[in-house]
Amino acid sequence: xxxxxxxxxxxxxxxxxxxxxxxxxxxxxxxxxxxxxxxxxxxxxxxxxxxxxxxxxxxxxxxxxxxxxxxxxxxxxxxxxxxxxxxxxxxxxxxxxxxxxxxxxxxxxxxxxxxxxxxxxxxxxxxxxxxxxxxxxxxxxxxxxxxxxxxxxxxxxxxxxxxxxxxxxxxxxxxxxxxxxxxxxxxxxxxxxxxxxxxxxxxxxxxxxxxxxxxxxxxxxxxxxxxxxxxxxxxxxxxxxxxxxxxxxxxxxxxxxxxxxxxxxxxxxxxxxxxxxxxxxxxxxxxxxxxxxxxxxxxxxxxxxxxxxx
Numbered sequence: 184x185x186x187x188x189x190x191x192x193x194x195x196x197x198x199x200x201x202x203x204x205x206x207x208x209x210x211x212x213x214x215x216x217x218x219x220x221x222x223x224x225x226x227x228x229x230x231x232x233x234x235x236x237x238x239x240x241x242x243x244x245x246x247x248x249x250x251x252x253x254x255x256x257x258x259x260x261x262x263x264x265x266x267x268x269x270x271x272x273x274x275x276x277x278x279x280x281x282x283x284x285x286x287x288x289x290x291x292x293x294x295x296x297x298x299x300x301x302x303x304x305x306x307x308x309x310x311x312x313x314x315x316x317x318x319x320x321x322x323x324x325x326x327x328x329x330x331x332x333x334x335x336x337x338x339x340x341x342x343x344x345x346x347x348x349x350x351x352x353x354x355x356x357x358x359x360x361x362x363x364x365x366x367x368x369x370x371x372x373x374x375x376x377x378x379x380x381x382x383x384x385x386x387x388x389x390x391x392x393x394x395x396x397x398x399x400x401x402x403x404x405x406x407x408x409x410x411x412x413x414x415x416x417x418x419x420x421x422x423x424x425x426x427x428x429x430x431x432x433x434x435x436x437x438x439x440x441x442x443x444x445x446x447x448x449x450x451x452x453x454x455x456x457x458x459x460x461x462x463x464x465x466x467x468x469x470x471x472x473x474x475x476x477x478x479x480x481x482x483x484x485x486x487x488x489x490x491x492x493x
Contacts, residue, residue, distance in 0.1 A: 189342045189343065189344050189345070190344055192342055192344070192345060193342060193344035193345045193347075193348055196345055196348065197348055200275075200276040200279055200280060201276075201280050203272075203273055203276035203277075204276045204277045204279070204280035204282055205280075206273065208285065211273050211274070211277065212270060212273075212430065214273050215266075215269045215270030215271070215272065215273035215274070216266050216269060216270060217269070218269035218270075218272055218273060219265040219266035219267065219268055219269025219270065220262070220265065220266060220269070221269075222265050222268065222269060223261070223262050223265040223266075226265075226476075229476040230261060230265070230476075232475075232476055232477070232478060233261040233264055233265075233475040233476045234257045234258060234261045235257075236475045236478075236479065236480070237257035237260045237261055237470070237475055238257040239400070239401065239480075240399040240400060240401070240466075241257055241260075242400065243399050243400030244399065244466070244467045244470065247463075247464070247467040249464045249465075249467040249468040250467045250468070251467075251468055251469070251470070253470075254470060254471070260470045260471055260475070261475065263470075263471035264470075264471050264472075264473070264474075264475050264476070266471075267316070267317075267427055267471055267472055268474075268476075270317075270427070271316075271317040271319070271320070274286055274317055274320055275317070275319050275320070278319070278320065278323055278352075278356070279349075279352040280352075281355065283320075283323060283356065284327075286320060286324075286432070287320075287323075287324045287327040287328070288327075289430070289431045289432070290320075290324055290328070290431060290432045290433070290434060291428070291431055291432075291433045291434070292324075292328050292433075292434045292435075292436075293433065293434070293435045293436070294435050294436035294437060294438075295328070295329075295436055297421060297436045297437060297438045297439065298310075298329065298421055298423075298436040300439065301419035301421050301439045302331075302379070304419055305377055306374070306377065306416065306417055306418055306419070307373065307374035307375075307376075307377050307378050307379065307380070307416070307418045307419075308379045308380070308418065308419055308421055309374070309380050309382065309409060309412060309413065309418045309419065309420050309421070310333075310379065310380065310381045310382070310421050310422075310423045310436075311382050311384050311409050311420060311421070311422055311423070311458060312381065312382070312383055312384070312385075312422070312423045312424060312425070313383055313384065313385030313424070313462045313465075313473065313474075314383055314385055314386075314473065314474030314477075315424050315425050315426060315462075315465060315469070315472055315473055315474075316424075316425035316426040316427050316432055316433075316469075316472045317425065317427070317432055318383060318425065318474075320425070320432055321423070321425040321432070321434050322335050322358060322381055323353065323356040323357075323358060324356075324434065325357070325358070325379070325381070326356055326357030326358070327356075328434070329379075331357075331379055332357045332358065332359060332378075332379075333357070333358055333359070333379045333380070333381050334358070334359045334360070334361050334370075334373050334378055334379065334380045334381070335353070335358050335359070335360055335361070335380075335381045336360075336361045336362075336363060336366055336370070336380065336381065336382045336383070337360050337361070337362060337363065338362065338363050339362040339363070339364065361373070361380070367408070367412070370412060371412070371415065371416065374412070374416045374418045375416070381423070382408070382409060384405070384406050384408075384409055384458075385462055385473075385474075385479070386406075386477055386479065387403065387404050387477075387478060387479055387480070387481050387482065387483070388404045388405055388406040388407070389404070390404065390482070392406060392407065392408065393405055393406055393407060394407045394448070394451060394452045394455050395452075395483060396452065396455055396456045396459050397456065397459075398459050398462075398463060398479070398480075399463055399466065401480050401483065402480070402483040402484055403479055403480045403483050404481075404482060404483055405455050405456075405459055406455075407451050407452075407455055409455075409458065410442065410451050410454040410455055410458075411451065413442055414442070414446050414451075419439045420439060420440045420442075420458070421436055421437065421438075421439050421440070422436075422437040422440060422458065422461045422462075423435065423436055423437070424437070424461065424462070424465045425472075426465070426469040426472040427469075427472055437461060440454075440457070440458060442454050443457075
């Protein structure tokens with residue numbers, strides 16, 4: 184019975200995304216905005232999580248030097264976040280059904296020389312990012328803009344039929360997938376072969392594989408894998424961030440991050456904290472382009488009074 188349900192879910196997913204994909208390009212942004220507004224109204228639990236997260240972070244953000252000042256309330260940012268998600272959903276549907284070329288062509292890619300300098304070391308590249316802008320578009324655009332196949336670290340879908348569909352769609356743009364379960368060994372193999380890996384590192388980690396840092400004024404658990412892998416392999420770590428600017432997506436490659444050199448837990452914590460500052464500054468500059476709807480600060484205790492905006 185379970186397999187029948189899985190098959191139905193996969194079929195519905197394919198048909199629904201296909202229907203969205205055929206919306207004419209000139210109407211797709213409006214359709215995405217409408218989708219986001221509907222999600223904001225209907226997904227009450229996710230909306231409340233986003234508003235609560237933003238409300239607690241907003242005082243820190245408004246003190247930060249990167250703050251844009253475009254929003255006054257948590258509700259305004261939350262609504263804009265859902266609108267971005269709605270537009271992203273429509274874009275992803277188009278990509279998954281072979282209509283991604285026009286989206287890639289309209290993108291602006293900045294700091295590409297930062298990536299190229301890291302790649303020239305011939306020991307692979309580890310790109311670390313977060314759920315920013317349309318992160319799926321950013322990931323799938325690597326082949327177009329870098330002429331490289333990229334290994335993306337992702338969670339495997341519980342529905343195997345749905346997972347197969349999504350995997351084939353992603354591979355159609357040159358991406359390959361490393362699933363999070365037992366990912367380390369495969370990641371080390373990719374790096375050994377001078378490959379490029381993309382990781383989204385902004386969700387709450389478990390205590391066994393994470394480290395406690397300050398993020399947007401509160402304590403948060405952060406994944407320490409990027410720094411551990413960099414210590415093991417020497418792979419360059421390049422932060423990558425994306426945001427929406429009018430009708431196009433901007434992908435920014437920042438300069439390679441230099442590890443502090445301390446391989447103890449204290450040093451790892453220092454490096455993870457430093458890497459998190461890139462995302463922190465990004466969120467303050469583009470608050471509606473980050474995925475506020477997940478519980479980023481779970482299990483980390485109360486607000487941190489020691490954090491300060493820079």
